[in-house]
Amino acid sequence: MLKLDQIRAAESRLLLQTYDRSPILFVTGEGVHIVDENGTKYLDLLSGIGVNALGYGHPVIEEAIARQSRALIHTSNLYYHEGQAELALRLTERTGLDRVFFANTGTEAWEGAMKLARVYAGLKRSEGVNIGTKFLALEQSFHGRTFGAVSTTFKEKYREPFGPVVPGVEFVRFNDVADLRAKFSSEVCAILVEAIQGEGGVRPLTQEFFAEARALATSTGALLIADEIQSGMGRTGKWCAYQHYGILPDITTLAKPLAGGLPLGAVLCTEEVSRVMHAGMHGTTFGGGPLACAVAIAVIDYMERENLLAHATEVGDYFQQQLRSLATRHNAIIDVRGKGLMIAAELDSAELAKLIVAEMLKRHILINCTSDTVLRFLPPYILEHAHVDIAIQALDEIFTEHAGVLSATTTAAHTTANPAGGPHHG
Numbered sequence: 001m002l003k004l005d006q007i008r009a010a011e012s013r014l015l016l017q018t019y020d021r022s023p024i025l026f027v028t029g030e031g032v033h034i035v036d037e038n039g040t041k042y043l044d045l046l047s048g049i050g051v052n053a054l055g056y057g058h059p060v061i062e063e064a065i066a067r068q069s070r071a072l073i074h075t076s077n078l079y080y081h082e083g084q085a086e087l088a089l090r091l092t093e094r095t096g097l098d099r100v101f102f103a104n105t106g107t108e109a110w111e112g113a114m115k116l117a118r119v120y121a122g123l124k125r126s127e128g129v130n131i132g133t134k135f136l137a138l139e140q141s142f143h144g145r146t147f148g149a150v151s152t153t154f155k156e157k158y159r160e161p162f163g164p165v166v167p168g169v170e171f172v173r174f175n176d177v178a179d180l181r182a183k184f185s186s187e188v189c190a191i192l193v194e195a196i197q198g199e200g201g202v203r204p205l206t207q208e209f210f211a212e213a214r215a216l217a218t219s220t221g222a223l224l225i226a227d228e229i230q231s232g233m234g235r236t237g238k239w240c241a242y243q244h245y246g247i248l249p250d251i252t253t254l255a256k257p258l259a260g261g262l263p264l265g266a267v268l269c270t271e272e273v274s275r276v277m278h279a280g281m282h283g284t285t286f287g288g289g290p291l292a293c294a295v296a297i298a299v300i301d302y303m304e305r306e307n308l309l310a311h312a313t314e315v316g317d318y319f320q321q322q323l324r325s326l327a328t329r330h331n332a333i334i335d336v337r338g339k340g341l342m343i344a345a346e347l348d349s350a351e352l353a354k355l356i357v358a359e360m361l362k363r364h365i366l367i368n369c370t371s372d373t374v375l376r377f378l379p380p381y382i383l384e385h386a387h388v389d390i391a392i393q394a395l396d397e398i399f400t401e402h403a404g405v406l407s408a409t410t411t412a413a414h415t416t417a418n419p420a421g422g423p424h425h426g
């Protein structure tokens, strides 16, 4: 207790106050559970915002870290190490794209994607193609916090205070094909999408919209860029969410679960796009280091061995089915959606969504709320039915308690309304 209080006091003096943290001090974890300083276990249905794909304390990850840290942690990108080609082979085989650049984080991967698009458009211009430098991003998009990424992120509160942000970005209404057509022109160098928007509320693109974005980009030589930082690496039951649509982007970005908890990002692109990048044009000191690569390889190989994509699909379907059944009992749940283990339950009130997250936390279950009214579940891929049952049971109880409050007001309204219009008894 004292320890947490001391840390809170110290952080409030020493850190930029960018986070509104829950007052919990986590010290360890095992499987789908993360454990606080008092030894209390929390069922983690958020996995560090979609990062801890294999949960906590996984032997495969611990072994890879131990082995690689004894061998080599960092070399810089001036020299070779064993990991990048091995990992790139696995990523290109699974994503359908041809080449990789390794970064450290999601936002940094996204910067790489944007830079690739601009330099590729420049090459096309030099080859006589009429193409501009504009980006079309989507409303409710989230691509990160660095300048390029934040410029393509929809929420004004993330962009405005830092203005002027990178110019040349226009936002298209989500899944609005007519708006996309109206805003697309030869001025556009890339259309930027998340196949399933994450922070925007777990909202999937429609097949029609995604296909139109692909067709428009192809028609002028512009690029289609899919941000798979949250939805990629098996989260939705496929390696990338765009594979549910049968659509291949020219560039994609990966990060969150890529190295099972270590920071690692990747930009992948087609052979055609890759030809614009030459030595010295782009780079990073830490990106694709031996340690992160070794862990990412171990995670992918484990997922393959254990069939975790199929598992994520199966448990995710069960989770959604249970949430749907919950929705039939509780009117406050107005939509259940998602793919695999990227799942949302949308509520009819932001206040209620906040309350549910807080009540779940009291019951030692971690979820979060995004896009105001959306309960979001991004559990580790090793989640089992029994964990889903625990979460559903808790939600059921919380919704019932809350409905009690609601129906009390409804009953009160009825009671007052009744004497005027209702039949008199006795």
Ligand SMILES: *Cc1c(COP(=O)(O)O)cnc(C)c1O
Pocket (backbone or CB within 6 Å): 105, 106, 107, 108, 110, 142, 143, 144, 145, 194, 198, 199, 227, 228, 229, 230, 231, 255, 256
């Ligand atoms: C989290 C996220 C990012 C940013 O990743 P960071 O590692 O936090 O920089 C970008 N795009 C999407 C879709 C994300 O979910």
